Amino acid sequence: MTNKSVTRRGVLKSGAVAGTGLALPTIFTASSAAAYTNEPTGGSVTLGFNVPQTGPYAEEGNDELLAQQLAVEHLNGEGDGGCLNTFTSKALKGNGILGKKVEFVTGDTQTKSDAARASAKSMIEKDGAIMINGGSSSGVAVAVQGLCQEAGVIFMAGLTHANDTTGKDKKANGFRHFFNAYMSGAALAPVLAAEMGKERRAYHLTADYNWGWTQEESIVASTEALGWETVNTVKTPLASTDFSSYITPVLNSGADVLVLNHYGGNMVNSLTNAIQFGLLDKVANGKDFKIVVPLYSELMAAGAGENIKGVLGSMNWNWQLQDEGTKAFVKSFGEKYGKPPSNSAQTCYAQVLLYADACERAGTFNPCGVVEALEDFEFDGLGNGPTWYRGADHQCFKDVLVVRGNENPTNAYDTLEIVEITPRAQVEYDPEHPMFSGGSLGECNPGA
DSSP, X not given: OOOOOOOOOOEEEEEEOTTSOOEEEEEOOOOTTOSSTTOOOSSEEEEEEEEOSSSTTHHHHHHHHHHHHHHHHHHTTOTTXXXXXXXXXXXXXXXXXXXXXXXXXXXXXXXXXXXXXXXXXXXXXXXXXXXXXXXSOHHHHHHHHHHHHHHTOEEEEOSOXXXXXXXXXXXXXXXXXXXXXXXXXXXXXXXHHHHHOSOOEEEEEEESSHHHHHHHHHHHHHHHTTTOEEEEEEEEOTTOOOOHHHHHHHHTTTOSEEEEEOOHHHHHHHHHHHHHTTGGGOEETTEEOEEEEEEOOHHHHHHHGGGGBTOEEEEXXXXXXXXXXXXXXXXXXXXXXXXXXXXXXHHHHHHHHHHHHHHHHHTSOOHHHHHHHHTTEEEOOSSSSSEEEOTTTOBEEOOEEEEEEOSSOSSTTOOEEEEEEEOHHHHOOOTTOTXXXXXXXXXXXXXX
């Protein structure tokens, strides 16, 4: 393995003030005596939780924050321990991280890259955060991952689904536990073919940023490989709340499937508009019209209500899984908050534990030691089954879920049913796959 212990000072060439588009020069500085950025010197260590507390993905972000707080409690020996009891690595003892009590600070990404960078920068420089976790947007994740690489801290990505995060924009200091758009396409395509046939004409509405672009690319590639035809691909602004004007052209396009490459509030609104226009009641090309939502979450499903009934999509995790890790996390989260966790919550919870465990196994908070501990790490017991963090690109590989909006829910949280658990081998790909090429992982940066 390449020696990654070279000490460097991270200089960030551009930053931004939250709420503005003004770029400012930013320089991360630290004591020359420090071995790495924000080396803990007292009895505690500070983590930074950077999630969308406002904006179109706020509901996901608030659920992430609940899970992050729960992870801190478990690390500090509070509560029932959750997944510390099921995690196959037994390095964590419930006494903090390396004997230091875990504390945290929070930031609001607003689902805006500039705001996310500014809040992460503040947590690193002012609060001494040694790791940043969170996000519910790939644009935010890519921006914050780049900042953390320059600052010399670890970024444990939250909800980020774009191929770019561990593709062309991958960084040595960043790790992703969530699955990606390619994996959604690989898992969904066989199910779509089985249920809808191989002669379909698809119309895509796509959130106009890097996640939407790679989601559209992945679904187009996987469905066209089946024999589907792509009729049109239309980009929609992330700030959109009413998609009526985008739905109308679908009716006269010759399409018989609408693919909504939308997430969070965007997906709730676009799906609602599509149902209001009666798309699912129509017949096109002699076939019943269908809608596909490639990336689902429980919170989106709840927001869309009855509109999601029968609609197929994919997920990273679901609270109804019966493995021991899932049951432990769902029990802890449910007892504390009175509801099941979302898959974004599970991702952030797992990432906090994975970071802490890597520090324990490495015997240091030095980010380069953490990187080496996480690269090609294989584990189980956190809710996704057997999982592998590939060293080549820091992408996590595990089984992927195909789900459907439940036709006959039994309670408010029984919104999605698991159609298929797609084996990890079916969604794996070469690190140099064309959808992921063009970037360089580079070397770990310890910062100071």
